[in-house]
Amino acid sequence: MKKIIASIAFAFMMIILPTKVNASSYIMHTVKSGETLNSISKDYQVNYDQLSRLNAGAELNAGNLIKIRPIGGGKSIQIYLNDQFVSSDQAPYMERGRTFVPIRFIAEAIGVTEIKWDEISEEAILIKEGVTLRLPLRKATAFIGEESYTLDAPINIYNGRTFVPVRFVSEVFDVDVKWDEATASVKLYTKDYTPVKEPEMLLSPARSSAYSEEDLYWLSRLVHAEAEAEPFEGKLAVANCVINRKKSKDFPNTIKGVIFDTNWGVQYTPVANGKIYNNPSEESIRAARMALEGQNNVGECLYFLNPKKSTNNWIIKNRTFYRRIGNHDFYL
Numbered sequence: 001m002k003k004i005i006a007s008i009a010f011a012f013m014m015i016i017l018p019t020k021v022n023a024s025s026y027i028m029h030t031v032k033s034g035e036t037l038n039s040i041s042k043d044y045q046v047n048y049d050q051l052s053r054l055n056a057g058a059e060l061n062a063g064n065l066i067k068i069r070p071i072g073g074g075k076s077i078q079i080y081l082n083d084q085f086v087s088s089d090q091a092p093y094m095e096r097g098r099t100f101v102p103i104r105f106i107a108e109a110i111g112v113t114e115i116k117w118d119e120i121s122e123e124a125i126l127i128k129e130g131v132t133l134r135l136p137l138r139k140a141t142a143f144i145g146e147e148s149y150t151l152d153a154p155i156n157i158y159n160g161r162t163f164v165p166v167r168f169v170s171e172v173f174d175v176d177v178k179w180d181e182a183t184a185s186v187k188l189y190t191k192d193y194t195p196v197k198e199p200e201m202l203l204s205p206a207r208s209s210a211y212s213e214e215d216l217y218w219l220s221r222l223v224h225a226e227a228e229a230e231p232f233e234g235k236l237a238v239a240n241c242v243i244n245r246k247k248s249k250d251f252p253n254t255i256k257g258v259i260f261d262t263n264w265g266v267q268y269t270p271v272a273n274g275k276i277y278n279n280p281s282e283e284s285i286r287a288a289r290m291a292l293e294g295q296n297n298v299g300e301c302l303y304f305l306n307p308k309k310s311t312n313n314w315i316i317k318n319r320t321f322y323r324r325i326g327n328h329d330f331y332l
């Protein structure tokens with residue numbers, strides 16, 4: 001029977017509205033028939049009560065994914081393409097030592113020209129430069145052309161997205177993959193890549209990853225209050241401005257001190273209007289954590305503002321403009 005490519009079904013599964021990003025990436029497990037939380041906890045040597053709390057409300061049906069534990073240090077796995085951080089609205093996860101990412105995210109990042117969904121066989125189809133990759137849902141098998149390949153873990157649905165193994169998909173389309181254990185980063189390199197030397201194009205070298213829970217608590221709240229509607233890169237930039245102030249001799253030497261600094265008047269509007277006390281989104285927490293772990297996309301910037309809303313011209317007149325991200329302008 002002739003296969004029907006159903007774009008509507010694909011849109012439902014893979015282009016739904018973004019949901020919140022997990023604060024960290026997890027080791028996951030695909031449930032097999034007959035498995036229970038008790039048997040899974042023994043297989044992975046994790047505490048049953050912790051496993052139960054981590055998966056509260058999750059259905060233990062065969063084929064479903066459940067969380068085993070956060071990856072080391074409670075980090076989020078980060079993806080880089082040619083040394084540029086690539087943000088996704090869903091954090092990657094790991095299963096059986098393989099990193100899985102949303103299919104549309106990785107396909108667009110590596111330049112796949114055509115993405116389809118076959119409704120009958122329930123498989124995603126990626127096409128680029130004459131190479132056709134078929135990825136059947138909930139199967140640990142992939143097809144390059146007509147040749148089959150066994151995967152270490154099945155393609156699956158997680159948080160409303162179809163997740164696929166990033167290394168396998170990337171290498172099929174001639175993209176090199178490297179795993180950085182220290183930073184929990186997947187680094188993708190196209191064959192024609194040469195390093196970019198412009199400083200604003202690269203993330204700054206990692207700073208010390210030592211930070212307290214209080215630092216993350218207050219920084220994530222400031223990021224959320226100031227940049228809730230901004231893209232992830234904008235949230236990361238706001239977090240780095242606060243951290244840069246902490247490092248500067250002209251500002252307090254703690255994250256909380258910087259946020260609540262009143263030496264020259266209240267520095268951040270959310271402190272004045274009380275929004276600093278609102279609970280942050282998981283994406284804001286992730287941005288704050290990344291900044292605290294050394295990922296910097298605004299150099300030594302100390303100031304930011306929304307030029308359409310700001311009534312204070314001091315920054316514009318007295319500081320050096322660095323770059324614009326979303327609705328915010330960042331200044332040194």
